[in-house]
Amino acid sequence: MGKVFDSIDDTLRAWIEKQPMWFIATAPLEADGHVNVSPRGHDSFSVLGPHRVGWVDYTGSGVETIAHLRENGRACIMFTSFDGRPRIVRLHGRGSVSSPGEPMFDEVVARHPENPSTRAVITVDVTRISDSCGWGVPVMTMDDERDLIRRHAEKKGPDGMVRYRAEKNARSIDGLPGLAPGV
Numbered sequence: 001m002g003k004v005f006d007s008i009d010d011t012l013r014a015w016i017e018k019q020p021m022w023f024i025a026t027a028p029l030e031a032d033g034h035v036n037v038s039p040r041g042h043d044s045f046s047v048l049g050p051h052r053v054g055w056v057d058y059t060g061s062g063v064e065t066i067a068h069l070r071e072n073g074r075a076c077i078m079f080t081s082f083d084g085r086p087r088i089v090r091l092h093g094r095g096s097v098s099s100p101g102e103p104m105f106d107e108v109v110a111r112h113p114e115n116p117s118t119r120a121v122i123t124v125d126v127t128r129i130s131d132s133c134g135w136g137v138p139v140m141t142m143d144d145e146r147d148l149i150r151r152h153a154e155k156k157g158p159d160g161m162v163r164y165r166a167e168k169n170a171r172s173i174d175g176l177p178g179l180a181p182g183v
Helices: 010-018 063-071 103-109 146-168
Strands: 003-005 022-026 036-040 045-049 052-058 074-080 089-096 116-132
Touching: 003 146, 010 045, 010 089, 036 063, 052 103, 063 074, 063 089, 063 116, 089 103, 103 116
Parallel strands: none
Antiparallel strands: 003 116, 022 036, 022 074, 045 052, 052 116, 074 089, 089 116
16 A cells, blocks of 8 residues: 655655666657656655755757756656665656756755766755555566766767757757757
8 A cells, every 4th residue: 555755754855866877757748749758867866845846867869858847847757666675756846947056956966976967956845745555566577777967978079969859859849948958
């Protein structure tokens, strides 16, 4: 049976920080817009307080999460246990985007290893925390993290990453604004 939590306490925080992968789900306001669910990993997620989380957002082939959060802020983050006791934890809330040079960007980036693919920081003010059984989730082991994001960014270099983001991250698939030019 699922449980609703008042806050992210130390026990829940430790469980969250142990998970090697998590998912962020967002959607635009338009009824015919595309719901987006993105898997995330690496050492990029931070519990910032009992009702606030954040992560370093790496450059990807799209910009849905950023575009949706800028439009309406709605977010659901899901963690799931793939080993040991089955469990799913969802954090619902309102998210925002911080760009390089902003205080929140600097605060969250400082908590994690440097990555040349970093494009933004996402923070979510958590309004609902719940868990569920996870009995249908398979048991799996993690072999390793992929280093493709880092290698891609290093190969392109800083100027190449700016050009890539201008081409791939300026607008969402629904045409919503993504990253500003030059980011």
